Amino acid sequence: MTEPQAPPAGPAGRPSYHAVREAQTGYVYDRAPMLVYWELTRACDLACHHCRAEAISHRDPDELTFDEATDVLQQVVEFGPPLPHLVFTGGDPLKRGDLEALVREAARLGIGASLAPAATPLLRREAIVRLRDAGIQSISLSLDGSCPDQHDAFRGVPGCFDQTVRAVNWVAEAGLPLQINTLVTDRTVADLPAIYRLLTAWPVERWSLFFLIAVGRGQALRELDPASAERLMDWLYDLAADSPFAIKTTEAPHYRRVAVERMRAAGWDGARIRRSSVGRGFGIRDGNGILFISRTGDVTPSGFLPMAAGNVRRARLVDLYRSSALFTALRDPSRFAGRCGRCEYHTICGGSRARAFAHTGDPLASDPLCPYVPA
Numbered sequence: 420m421t422e423p424q425a426p427p428a429g430p431a432g433r434p435s436y437h438a439v440r441e442a443q444t445g446y447v448y449d450r451a452p453m454l455v456y457w458e459l460t461r462a463c464d465l466a467c468h469h470c471r472a473e474a475i476s477h478r479d480p481d482e483l484t485f486d487e488a489t490d491v492l493q494q495v496v497e498f499g500p501p502l503p504h505l506v507f508t509g510g511d512p513l514k515r516g517d518l519e520a521l522v523r524e525a526a527r528l529g530i531g532a533s534l535a536p537a538a539t540p541l542l543r544r545e546a547i548v549r550l551r552d553a554g555i556q557s558i559s560l561s562l563d564g565s566c567p568d569q570h571d572a573f574r575g576v577p578g579c580f581d582q583t584v585r586a587v588n589w590v591a592e593a594g595l596p597l598q599i600n601t602l603v604t605d606r607t608v609a610d611l612p613a614i615y616r617l618l619t620a621w622p623v624e625r626w627s628l629f630f631l632i633a634v635g636r637g638q639a640l641r642e643l644d645p646a647s648a649e650r651l652m653d654w655l656y657d658l659a660a661d662s663p664f665a666i667k668t669t670e671a672p673h674y675r676r677v678a679v680e681r682m683r684a685a686g687w688d689g690a691r692i693r694r695s696s697v698g699r700g701f702g703i704r705d706g707n708g709i710l711f712i713s714r715t716g717d718v719t720p721s722g723f724l725p726m727a728a729g730n731v732r733r734a735r736l737v738d739l740y741r742s743s744a745l746f747t748a749l750r751d752p753s754r755f756a757g758r759c760g761r762c763e764y765h766t767i768c769g770g771s772r773a774r775a776f777a778h779t780g781d782p783l784a785s786d787p788l789c790p791y792v793p794a
């Protein structure tokens with residue numbers, strides 16, 4: 420599974436989420452998430468070592484039907500404008516024959532949508548063009564190594580690197596913004612500079628570095644230690660100053676704390692910090708600006724935090740997000756335990772709730788990847 424972010428503009432005729440957020444003073448997403456990740460299917464022809472969904476080649480017979488899926492789209496509309504941005508993910512969403520119809524229906528309803536496909540032979544030039552014409556606004560692809568040996572070893576299928584390169588060109592030909600997602604573990608960290616150099620020659624809009632959460636098949640891999648993660652974030656901050664594309668982290672919100680410390684040291688005032696690309700992401704974390712819908716309709720705070728507040732087959736998405744005990748707790752950083760609970764950065768950061776859960780079983784615990792010790 421890959422995780423794109425919303426493109427900067429909102430659906431046609433509607434204010435972008437960032438525009439609305441900039442007019443607000445807090446960082447609480449009580450009304451609606453900014454991003455809804457929707458795992459359309461578990462099926463995928465890759466065998467990625469870190470797959471959250473533990474994807475297999477065939478579909479789960481209990482997946483949401485087309486009629487149930489169109490009802491999910493109606494449930495997204497119930498949040499009201501500005502609508503969340505929808506990310507069709509998986510597994511491989513191309514394994515669902517009704518993907519194009521769902522994209523078309525999302526567009527008809529005014530929901531902005533992105534696609535996170537797997538780089539397999541299903542991802543063809545014609546498929547990308549058709550999905551663009553149906554309403555897909557951006558695409559994300561995964562790249563976990565700077566060369567075929569490195570990348571294909573992670574993806575579990577020879578030829579995946581070459582297929583990714585072909586898909587990058589087709590996405591560019593289709594005129595769609597491209598996000599590249601890269602896994603950060605102790606096995607990929609040394610290759611990140613080479614991946615960055617490769618990406619500078621590609622038509623990339625955003626590079627998202629996903630800091631491993633040990634769920635699904637990812638339990639066989641190792642996260643960075645906190646000191647290495649901190650060094651990596653300093654490197655990323657320096658890189659972002661001259662990078663031809665935006666750089667962001669996923670499941671590592673304490674990059675915001677590192678960036679704010681660096682900006683303050685450089686003399687930036689609060690208004691300038693909030694206007695920065697990092698500032699526009701303040702507060703977003705699992706359950707606060709983000710929600711995830713599983714292939715069978717379970718609603719969780721993210722794909723990496725497997726606690727369900729309910730299911731779209733029996734409850735409305737808007738009620739689960741706004742009112743469930745799980746989501747309301749995750750939106751209140753004063754309820755976080757340990758360092759994240761007493762940290763002066765917890766409103767803009769709050770730590771990875773998924774990692775806290777993976778390590779302790781408590782989604783309100785401290786994020787163990789962050790070495791910061793609040794005063």
Ligand code: SF4
Binds near residue numbers: 769770786789791
């Ligand atoms: S202690 Fe928690 S809230 Fe504070 S910067 Fe680290 S992860 Fe973020």
